[in-house]
Amino acid sequence: xxxxxxxxxxxxxxxxxxxxxxxxxxxxxxxxxxxxxxxxxxxxxxxxxxxxxxxxxxxxxxxxxxxxxxxxxxxxxxxxxxxxxxxxxxxxxxxxxxxxxxxxxxxxxxxxxxxxxxxxxxxxxxxxxxxxxxxxxxxxxxxxxxxxxxxxxxxxxxxxxxxxxxxxxxxxxxxxxxxxxxxx
Amino acid sequence: xxxxxxxxxxxxxxxxxxxxxxxxxxxxxxxxxxxxxxxxxxxxxxxxxxxxxxxxxxxxxxxxxxxxxxxxxxxxxxxxxxxxxxxxxxxxxxxxxxxxxxxxxxxxxxxxxxxxxxxxxxxxxxxxxxxxxxxxxxxxxxxxxxxxxxxxxxxxxxxxxxxxxxxxxxxxxxxxxxxxxxxxxxxxxxxxxxxxxxxxxxxxxxxxxxxxxxxxxxxxxxxxxxxxxxxxxxxxxxxxxxxxxxxxxxxxxxxxxxxxxxxxxxxxxxxxxxxxxxxxxxxxxxxxxxxxxxxxxxxxxxxxxxxxxxxxxxxxxxxxxxxxxxxxxxxxxxxxxxxxxxxxxxxxxxxxxxxxxxxxxxxxxxxxxxxxxxxxxxxxxxxxxxxxxxxxxxxxxxxxxxxxxxxxxxxxxxxxxxxxxxxxxxxxxxxxxxxxxxxxxxxxxxxxxxxxxxxxxxxxxxxxxxxxxxxxxxxxxxxxxxxxxxxxxxxxxxxxxxxxxxxxxxxxxxxxxxxxxxxxxx
Numbered sequence: 001x002x003x004x005x006x007x008x009x010x011x012x013x014x015x016x017x018x019x020x021x022x023x024x025x026x027x028x029x030x031x032x033x034x035x036x037x038x039x040x041x042x043x044x045x046x047x048x049x050x051x052x053x054x055x056x057x058x059x060x061x062x063x064x065x066x067x068x069x070x071x072x073x074x075x076x077x078x079x080x081x082x083x084x085x086x087x088x089x090x091x092x093x094x095x096x097x098x099x100x101x102x103x104x105x106x107x108x109x110x111x112x113x114x115x116x117x118x119x120x121x122x123x124x125x126x127x128x129x130x131x132x133x134x135x136x137x138x139x140x141x142x143x144x145x146x147x148x149x150x151x152x153x154x155x156x157x158x159x160x161x162x163x164x165x166x167x168x169x170x171x172x173x174x175x176x177x178x179x180x181x182x183x184x
Numbered sequence: 185x186x187x188x189x190x191x192x193x194x195x196x197x198x199x200x201x202x203x204x205x206x207x208x209x210x211x212x213x214x215x216x217x218x219x220x221x222x223x224x225x226x227x228x229x230x231x232x233x234x235x236x237x238x239x240x241x242x243x244x245x246x247x248x249x250x251x252x253x254x255x256x257x258x259x260x261x262x263x264x265x266x267x268x269x270x271x272x273x274x275x276x277x278x279x280x281x282x283x284x285x286x287x288x289x290x291x292x293x294x295x296x297x298x299x300x301x302x303x304x305x306x307x308x309x310x311x312x313x314x315x316x317x318x319x320x321x322x323x324x325x326x327x328x329x330x331x332x333x334x335x336x337x338x339x340x341x342x343x344x345x346x347x348x349x350x351x352x353x354x355x356x357x358x359x360x361x362x363x364x365x366x367x368x369x370x371x372x373x374x375x376x377x378x379x380x381x382x383x384x385x386x387x388x389x390x391x392x393x394x395x396x397x398x399x400x401x402x403x404x405x406x407x408x409x410x411x412x413x414x415x416x417x418x419x420x421x422x423x424x425x426x427x428x429x430x431x432x433x434x435x436x437x438x439x440x441x442x443x444x445x446x447x448x449x450x451x452x453x454x455x456x457x458x459x460x461x462x463x464x465x466x467x468x469x470x471x472x473x474x475x476x477x478x479x480x481x482x483x484x485x486x487x488x489x490x491x492x493x494x495x496x497x498x499x500x501x502x503x504x505x506x507x508x509x510x511x512x513x514x515x516x517x518x519x520x521x522x523x524x525x526x527x528x529x530x531x532x533x534x535x536x537x538x539x540x541x542x543x544x545x546x547x548x549x550x551x552x553x554x555x556x557x558x559x560x561x562x563x564x565x566x567x568x569x570x571x572x573x574x575x576x577x578x579x580x581x582x583x584x585x586x587x588x589x590x591x592x593x594x595x596x597x598x599x600x601x602x603x604x605x606x607x608x609x610x611x612x613x614x615x616x617x618x619x620x621x622x623x624x625x626x627x628x629x630x631x632x633x634x635x636x637x638x639x640x641x642x643x644x645x646x647x648x649x650x651x652x653x654x655x656x657x658x659x660x661x662x663x664x665x666x667x668x669x670x671x672x673x674x675x676x677x678x679x680x681x682x683x684x685x686x687x688x689x690x691x692x693x694x695x696x697x698x699x700x701x702x703x704x705x706x
Contacts, residue, residue: 061532077251084261084424086563126527131602135623138602139269142522142627149521153535154251161532163539164485164517167248168365169373 043079050097051075051148053115057122058145059152061161070157077151093147096140100129189233189394193240193279193385196398196418200428203396203418207233208695210414210434212401212449215281216677217663217684218440219380219388220319224688225438226391230695233394233432235414237441237562238277239421240397241284242381246371250518253370256421257285259445259562266554266568270623271470273566273630275442279395280381282442282677286631287368287490288377289511289675290325290355292316293668296500301669306641307650312682319681323357324378332364334487339476339542340512341492343592349496354511356488357678364487370516380681397421399430400562404437404453404660411437411660436659436691438652440684443665444556444564447636450647452558456656461647462637466554467671468568468630469547472578473513473523474585475534476542476594483539484514497584498549498673503573507549508581509673510588514543523627525604534598542589546581547632549673550574556636572618579618582626586613601625632676637666652687653694663687 043051055074060066066074082090101114104125110117114125129141152158159166189205208230211222222234241256255261259275266273276282301307319325333341333353344351362376375382389395401416414437418428439446447463455462494510515523517538524534554568570578586597586607597607599616602625607613640646643655652667654660663684665676672679 058527060528061535062529081251081255081261084255085263086260086559086561088560088563089260089263123528130527135268135270138624142624143263143269145527146522150251150254150518153517153521154249159517162517162535163481163483167373168363168367169248171244171247171373 043075046101047094047097048075049115050101051078053122054097054100054126054144055148055152057119057126058148061158066152067157070152070155073155074148074151077154078147081147081150093143096144099140100144190231191389191392191394193389193395193397195240195421196396197420197427199396199399199430200418202428203430203432205233205430206433207231207394208434209233209436209438209691210235210432211438211440211663212404212414213237213281213440213442213445213664214279214380214385214395215276215440215442215664216283216380216680217665217667217687218438219280219283219384220681220684221438221440221661221663221688221691222393223384223388224685225692226388226393228692228696229392230692231392232388233396233434234388235399235401235416235432236277236279236281236395236397237400237445238279238397240279240395241371243371243373243375246367246373248365248367248370248373250370250516254518257371259442261424264444264564264566266566268623271468271568271628271630273444273468273633275444275631275633279385279397280379282631283377283379284371284381285369286379286675286677287488288356288358288379289490290320290323290357290678291674293672293676293679294500294674297670297672300500300502301639305639305645305669307639307669309650312686315682315685316678319678319685323383323678323681324359325355325357325678328353328356328488328491332488333491334364334366334484334489335482336484336514336542337488337490337492337512339478339482339592339594340494340510340544340588341592343588343590344492344494344496346591347496347588349494349588351492351494351496351510354491354493356491358488362488366485366487366489366514367516368489369519396430401441401449402452404439404449404455406453406455406657406660408456409656409658411657436661436695438661438663438687438691440663443633443636443668444566446662446664446666447556448558448564450637455654455660457647458656459644461645463556464553465635465638465669466556466566466568466633467550467552467635467668468554468628469550469632469634469671469673470570470574470578470628470630471545471547472582472626472628473543473545473600474582474589475524475598475600476544476589476592477537477596477598478540478542478594481539482542484542485516489514494584494588497580500549500673502551506580507551507574507577507673508584509547509549510581510585511545511547512543513545523600523629525598525600525602542592542594544585544589546578546585548574548577548581549671550577551671553635575621576618578621578626579616583613583616586616600627632665634665634668634671634676637662638669639667640669651690652683653690659694661687661691
């Protein structure tokens with residue numbers, strides 16, 4: 001409950017005062033330093049649920065939902081991507097996920113967490129973020145959208161629909177535990 | 185320097201947990217400026233260690249996938265931006281810096297800009313033209329051949345011709361290894377770029393230079409008059425976490441970590457700056473993309489991404505009425521998806537036209553001056569509030585880019601403002617006015633940050649002299665886009681390579697002539 005209260009407080013602060021994403025991050029860090037300190041840890045169940053719900057609405061190409069395996073891949077990508085970001089950036093993003101989740105609960109109109117809204121209400125909520133008069137809210141939405149889109153449109157499952165044929169010189173990726181580069 | 189490191193590329197993981205070394209010169213950053221300086225120094229027989237924040241990523245590892253390559257090739261995994269997140273700033277990392285992912289455009293700084301630097305800052309810049317020519321020969325710079333202009337660029341060229349605008353083909357640094365795959369921004373799997381990675385690093389290492397990768401310099405140690413060493417951390421590139429530390433003492437330091445990174449490091453190190461010149465004056469050359477929709481396939485991801493420019497609205501006098509450079513551009517699907525407006529099915533409908541879309545970008549030769557300061561680690565604090573004159577230039581750029589795409593054959597044009605505007609007629613174009621240009625409308629992308637530690641004859645006007653030597657730290661030089669006193673209104677890489685050559689030669693001359701004397705090599 002402490003985290004919920006802190007997040008609700010942060011949401012109010014955000015809508016009333018934030019003029020930049022930096023300001024948001026600063027206020028969130030004062031209230032809840034946990035996300036920043038967890039920047040390099042795997043997503044918890046709540047973060048997986050929120051990311052999955054956001055990606056499902058942002059990336060869906062039609063009225064049909066994205067397949068579960070595609071959503072799983074997007075969530076995994078977002079998690080991996082955040083793990084490589086500078087700690088401060090990763091912390092901001094993880095806090096943002098929680099803000100996206102609880103903001104509709106506080107401001108309505110349906111007073112439910114984002115993941116508990118029906119799909120139409122989720123879209124309306126995201127539209128309010130995307131077209132908000134506050135730069136910080138639009139920038140926050142753009143950040144979430146960019147990372148989700150990077151996950152979805154890097155997936156070959158998305159390419160046929162847009163007429164893209166992928167790499168001209170497919171390569172077997174290096175194993176993740178080796179990483180790029182070599183001693184020469 | 186120990187013989188074990190001589191002439192090698194060493195990963196941070198190999199050097200961890202602790203590396204203590206000494207060298208004649210430490211070069212911080214291996215982009216265009218740092219690599220060129222390193223090359224010049226190594227061939228003069230000086231023992232050099234270059235420190236690179238990113239990894240050594242060769243063509244065999246360029247797999248043309250955005251989710252794999254972007255986090256490795258771009259600073260902050262591609263997430264670098266101004267603090268208000270209104271301008272995305274794409275800067276390279278990895279051995280070769282931004283030359284790994286850039287689209288190989290080669291333009292000299294315009295003569296009126298050079299004249300302004302001479303007049304206003306007392307820079308002589310003798311021999312600059314000869315240095316440009318030498319660099320261009322080394323990098324095999326050529327005009328993009330006509331038969332390598334792709335469909336997307338032909339659309340812009342048709343627009344230029346139809347409207348009678350000034351413009352033409354661009355120059356590039358590629359050679360015939362280039363297979364026109366179009367994946368330049370994700371690194372070249374064919375090694376067709378005649379860039380720092382291919383043309384400068386191998387001969388520098390052959391001459392004895394050492395490159396330490398996956399390493400970040402946190403501080404340049406100094407005594408107020410001399411730099412003594414650099415300190416930093418070593419990283420595991422797979423998860424980007426620190427795994428060790430290093431300290432390298434040197435007779436001289438060349439700072440070439442980009443117009444953002446170098447300025448932040450200068451400030452974080454507490455280097456002398458009595459006139460407050462470090463980190464200010466940032467120009468971003470911000471760009472906004474416009475999308476043309478066509479009846480026939482364009483498949484703009486195939487072929488050389490950028491080969492045609494429109495310079496009709498690009499003048500270089502201060503306060504000029506026209507300061508917009510229009511150039512073709514294209515992104516692979518994820519990059520394109522991030523720039524297109526909206527989300528869900530509406531966004532996907534636009535994406536389904538990806539193969540029949542053309543893209544051109546309006547970049548502003550900006551007079552806005554931003555500021556860079558250190559943040560937490562790689563996460564720099566970059567402030568940039570676009571002024572009204574530059575906003576007007578953005579509006580001009582969007583109008584003219586839309587007009588060019590329509591004249592080039594687009595059925596309609598989407599201008600990704602918030603909300604987006606669809607343009608089909610001249611009347612629609614005229615509605616693209618400056619009042620529509622607001623933060624996040626459009627989303628800006630900047631790939632040419634410049635000017636944060638500019639050259640000047642007087643210490644009051646800049647951070648370094650025209651050789652790149654620091655005004656107050658005798659054995660510190662700067663060799664990156666920080667040096668450019670103003671925006672140059674175009675791609676800066678050839679100018680940065682050229683200044684890197686001049687800096688490298690100046691450092692070598694100083695060290696081999698015994699100046700500065702009594703430096704602090706261990």
